[in-house]
Amino acid sequence: MEIMKCNCCGKELIEKQGNQREDSLVIVKDWGYFSGKDMERHHLVICEACYDNWVSGFKIPPKVESRTEAL
Numbered sequence: 001m002e003i004m005k006c007n008c009c010g011k012e013l014i015e016k017q018g019n020q021r022e023d024s025l026v027i028v029k030d031w032g033y034f035s036g037k038d039m040e041r042h043h044l045v046i047c048e049a050c051y052d053n054w055v056s057g058f059k060i061p062p063k064v065e066s067r068t069e070a071l
């Protein structure tokens with residue numbers, strides 16, 4: 001069982017049989033040549049509460065579409 005922690009608040013997000021108990025935002029970014037982080041891969045996990053907090057500060061909110069099926 002792999003324990004992931006929210007990078008923002010440190011809360012544990014426990015993974016259970018490949019499914020996270022709590023849904024979260026996972027970002028894996030390979031920074032490219034035109035960034036100052038060329039050849040670096042950054043991983044981050046953000047819990048839903050921190051996500052909501054984070055995007056509430058955006059000038060342009062994330063585009064939201066409704067899905068008919070849950071993944």
Ligand SMILES: [Zn+2]
Nearest residue numbers: 006009047050
């Ligand atoms: Zn968090």
